[in-house]
Amino acid sequence: MAIPRAIVAVAVMAAIAGLANATNFDVSWDLSTNYTQWVSDKTIRASDTLTFSYTSSHDVVEVTSSAYATCNATSPVSKSATGNTLVALGAPGKRYFICGIAGHCSRGMKIEIDVVTASSPPPGASPSPSVSPAAPTPPASSPPAPSTAPPSRTRTTAKVALGVVLMVLAL
Ligand SMILES: [Cu+2]
Known part of the structure; x- marks a missing residue:
């Protein structure tokens, strides 16, 4: 019994939607940002990433909630000082x-992230007929060459690859 193409297409679309929902949040890590305010209008999911950008005057220390409350960086969960964490x-x-760095946490360089569950496809999403079944590979076109993409940025690479899949599906 063959699997209907429409179901395959919907499954692929769901996979794409799941990955496309991964968001990177750039955190400008300095003494002038109000991080309570910064985080207040954001929904940060388990699939997301944070990128802290900062000068050599700072570092990023992940701590427990009690250490966070007292700005105690002596027993970090993890620590980074690369300038781009x-x-x-x-x-x-x-x-x-x-x-x-001494004094910086108490001056506001602290951020609490409430990570919520990674998003699932919207409950109201119905199989849409707008996606046409995948066409056979066009005989005349040369195959795409994905070998040029370096594997360094996996998330970006995955998005590009999925974009290619989407384009193929749209043919
Ligand atoms: Cu600092």
Whole structure:
């Protein structure tokens, strides 16, 4: 019994939607940003990433909630001072980040992230007939050459690859 193409197409679309919902939040990590305000209008999901950008005057220290409350950076969960710290959240729950340089946390360089569950496809999403069944590979066109994409930025590469899939589906 053959699997209807429409179901395959919907499954692929759902997979694309799931990955496309991954968002990177750029955190300008400094003494002049109000991070309580910054985070207040954002929904940050387990599939998302944070990228802290900062000068050599700062670092990023992930801490426990109690250490966060007291700005105590002496027992970090993790620590980074590269100037560009990528945090892949991965799971729902609270995450706490502070600057470990003396005095900076108490001056506001602290951020509490309430990570929510990664999004699932919207419940109202019905199989849409707007996606036509995938056409056979056009015989005249040369195959795409994905080998030029370096694997360094996997998320970006995945998006590009999925974009190609989407384009093929749209043919
Ligand atoms: Cu600092």
